[in-house]
Amino acid sequence: MQDRGAGARVAGEARGSTSRGRRSASGGEPVTSPLADSFAKALDRTPPSPGRPVKSASVEYKYREPHDAWGRSGYSMVSNDFLADVLAVLIARYGMSPVQSAVLLFCMGRQVEGRLKITHIKVARHLGVERANVTRALGSLENWHMIQRRANSWIVVNPLICFKGNGDLQREALEQLRQDVRAALRKHVPEMREDVVALEQAASESFPEFARPAVPEPRTRQLAFGDNDDVEEQAC
Structure with a gap:
């Protein structure tokens, strides 16, 4: 009887130490399993409490709409x-x-x-x-x-x-x-x-480094707002 009691005490201490080993050193909160962490990240919510059965879980992906471009070559x-x-x-x-x-x-x-x-x-x-x-x-x-x-x-x-x-x-x-x-x-x-x-x-100073080429001066005078159509036609 004494041996069985001692064995029970040893088993109890082992279970207690294992349980303590699963708790974080800072706050004493249970450390979740990698699978629960993965679900938590995927669902962006706290994982279920330990020991509580989970009936189902799902992840929904919504993709952004693709760009629409004229022709068949896409876009750059x-x-x-x-x-x-x-x-x-x-x-x-x-x-x-x-x-x-x-x-x-x-x-x-x-x-x-x-x-x-x-x-x-x-x-x-x-x-x-x-x-x-x-x-x-x-x-x-x-x-x-x-x-x-x-x-x-x-x-x-x-x-x-x-x-x-x-x-x-x-x-x-x-x-x-x-x-x-x-x-x-x-x-x-x-x-x-x-x-x-x-x-x-x-x-x-070599390709592919790029600098804007020299730009010629404007070939026509800049039109002020309100210039009449005749002046605009001459400038163009």
């Missing part, structure tokens, strides 16, 4: 500042020719994750212009760091101004382009292999 992320402060002003002040504007917009509309593969002649046929004009336009756009021409008919649209893809893909594309420019500088400019400061300075 485009810098609003580039559209309003660079492209619009250059076009209005004749800082970009119609062909340059058209070639840039075509590349922006056809790129996927910042890249498209197409020949100059195909771009020219699509736009209805001469191939030589497309080639010259691409050269100007490249000088402005809006696009970059690569081998095998690849064109890279600067991901800082336009990109079709999520943010992770855009950052990966930018990082790869920046690594490419550093590798090219080390290869073609031997003195930069040891001069880290000069290397970083040159890289900061």
Whole structure:
């Protein structure tokens, strides 16, 4: 009898220590199981009390509405500042020719994750212009760091101004382009292999880094509010 009583006391102490072990050190509240924690996070509410049976639980997902865009090619992320402060002003002040504007917009509309593969002649046929004009336009756009021409008919649209893809893909594309420019500088400019400061300075001025091109002065005088139609027609 004594042995059974001692055994009962030991078992009781073991149960008590186990129960105490499941309580937090700070407030003495029971520590819930990982499964209960998962349900609590999913349902955004306190998990049920220990020992109380749960009949059912459910999680409802509501997705945001997708964007709606004309055509079948979807849409891209485009810098609003580039559209309003660079492209619009250059076009209005004749800082970009119609062909340059058209070639840039075509590349922006056809790129996927910042890249498209197409020949100059195909771009020219699509736009209805001469191939030589497309080639010259691409050269100007490249000088402005809006696009970059690569081998095998690849064109890279600067991901800082336009990109079709999520943010992770855009950052990966930018990082790869920046690594490419550093590798090219080390290869073609031997003195930069040891001069880290000069290397970083040159890289900061190379594609894909972007700065607004010089904008021509307005070609017509600014019209004041209330000018008559005759003056407006002359200005336009």
